[in-house]
Amino acid sequence: MNNYRSSFAGVLPLVIKNIIIINGIIWLAQFVLLSRGGIDLSTYFGLHFPASHDFRIYQLVTYMFLHDPYSFSHVFFNMFAVFMFGRTLEQVWGPKRFLSYYLVTGIGAGLIQLLVVFIRAQAVMPQEMFPLISSVTVGASGAVFGILLAFGMLFPNAELFIIPFPFPIKAKWFVIGYGLLELVFGVANRSGDNVAHFAHLGGMLFGIFMILYWKNKDKRHGRHY
Secondary structure, eight states, rough: OOOOOOHHHHHHHHHHHHHHHHHHHHHHHHHHHHHHHHTTTHHHSSSOOOOOOTTTTOOOOOOGOOOTTTTHHHHHHHHHHHIIIIHHHHHHHHHHHHHHHHHHHHHHHHHHHHHHHHHHHHHEEEEEHHHHHOOEEOSHHHHHHHHHHHHHHHHHTTTTEETSSSEHHHHHHHHHHOOOOOOOHHOOOOOTTTHHHHHHHHHHHHHHHHHHHHHHHHHHHTTOO
16 A cells, blocks of 8 residues: 555545545535525436436436535535545555446445335335435435445454544444444334435445455456455
8 A cells, every 4th residue: 555645635546536526516516506596406416216207317326426405514424434434445446446436336325225215115105105206315425335334344453433432443343333223224214314324235235246246356366455
C-alpha cells in the first residue's frame, strides 16, 4: 500500500475524490433547484419502482448520486464513510476495481430494494399498494454498506472507535453487528421508517459476491491483495 502524502488532497485517491465532489455538487443542485424552482431531481434520477411511469433503467445508477435535498447530514455521513473506509480500499484495489465495486454494489442495492418493494406489494391490500410502488429511493448508502463490508472482510481485525462506545471494536464485529441491525429494522418495517434497510443489505450481499469472485480469479492468476 502506498504512503499517503501529508496534504489533505493526498489522502483522497482519484475515485474517492470524484465521488465526493460529484455527490456534493449534485446535492447542492438538488437543494437549489427544489427550494428556488420547485424542481425535484429525484423525479427524474431517483430510483422508481418499474410499475411507475417515472421509472427509467438508468435510475439504477443515478439514484446513488442523489440524496435528501433538505438533509445535509444524509450526504455528509455517506461521503464521510466513503472517505474513511473507501480510500483504503482504493489504495489496495486500484481505481478501476474500486469504481467497479462501488457501482456494482450500488446497483445491486437498488435491485434488492426493488425486489423487496415488489414482495411487500403482494402482501398488502390494494389501497396500501400505491404508497409502496410510488416510493422513490435515493442515496449512496447501498454502495457505502458495500464499502463497509469490503473493509471488514479485507481488514477484519482493524480496530475502529465508534461513537458512543469508549472502546475499540474490530471491523469484522462492527460489520456483522451493523448488518444484523439493518436486517432487524428491515424485517420490522416500522411505520414512518423511510430508510431502505434492505438496500443496505443488498449492497453488502453484492459486495460479498464481488469479493469472492475476485479472490477466486486472483488466486487462479497468482495475485493477492
